[in-house]
Amino acid sequence: MAQAPPADKRRLILDAAVRVFARQGFHATRVSDIADEAGVAYGLVYHYFSSKDEVLNELFIERWSLLLVAIEEADKTAATPREKLGAVATFIFDSYRHDPELMKVIIVEVTRAANSFGRTHLEEIRRAYESIAKIVDDGQASGDFRGDVAPMFASMSFYGAIEQLLSGWIFGTIPASDTDFDQARDLLVTTICDGLEPR
Amino acid sequence: MAQAPPADKRRLILDAAVRVFARQGFHATRVSDIADEAGVAYGLVYHYFSSKDEVLNELFIERWSLLLVAIEEADKTAATPREKLGAVATFIFDSYRHDPELMKVIIVEVTRAANSFGRTHLEEIRRAYESIAKIVDDGQASGDFRGDVAPMFASMSFYGAIEQLLSGWIFGTIPASDTDFDQARDLLVTTICDGLEPR
């Protein structure tokens, strides 16, 4: 008989933290909330993590490194810059579809919290922008995109637009049922790429 | 002789708060920091404001209502949807140029902090998105914009792109000297509008 899973407490705590952070926000979350949600004693959180910050840290690093890989992958795999950006957008939208709570935490507490927690991760975040900028840059070199838009500007606009849409769903500014994620992604990619291509 | 200005302490406190919030972030700011920066006793902050939150509240309301007016104005004054969106972008970029510290506070602590403080103001924030969406909607009706992009999506993408660029400057992700604000605005508006127009 397969032994019961070793009940990885560390993972248990991380997953509980996602739920609590998503529900109450990082600042309003007490360490005891995480422990309660995980069904674990208060002190155990400090056995696995050195601080409350480090819990969020870990969550961010885990996911952001996946994004960085996905962008590289899109750059290598897809043929046209439009398809590359499409693949990046797909990855991000799918991440949200698959685990909205985690994405909410990443976006709200790290990516868009550059003044508090996100400051620590400015470097990693910038790396994503730069990878996207590289896609645009190559697209300009090949003539697929026009050359008068600075790649970093295009990249930040592209990513900013995606994040704003996700935020809209997260906070109910845009009704979630209204439009399918895939449709939203197609519209976004189409619009941005049409804007980036030569007239 | 003109009497010395009445040294409006309330204003003094608000302006000091902007500086301190911009420097340290809202959460890391103690009320005593605001009082010190304003050169005023601790208790006086509570004479004019009922809480630390209300100070930020006031700063946000003051500025956001100006934005709402500016959008209405752009809609009424400009002729084409492209010019309307251009005017909106100009207002936002100029706000940043004129008072970067205040804009930093608004964006970082309210607009992009929808989980903590911004939650209170979701309604006002959404109103701005909707006004921009209306511009897009009219543009579609007149045939200037193509009809297959939901106006609210276009609006959020547009605003999200702007805010992301401002964030880039605020946190040094984009070197500020690199490009002139006006040029950045032109590129952004051109790109987005090209993407929104019929091919």
Added chain:
DNA sequence: GCGCCGATTGACTGGTCAATCAATGGAGGT
């Protein structure tokens, strides 16, 4: 059985601040 050691527990402490409030100052009015 016994002893070792990492996992687990949760009561406690120390420090931090938001908010209160009683006291003071000083500008008009009479």
Added chain:
DNA sequence: ACCTCCATTGATTGACCAGTCAATCGGCGC
């Protein structure tokens, strides 16, 4: 001179919570 009113002061209080730590548990080798 005296009084009233409100701006202004800053010491104090009370709540809150991150992080510590001494105690217990339980699996495993011998």
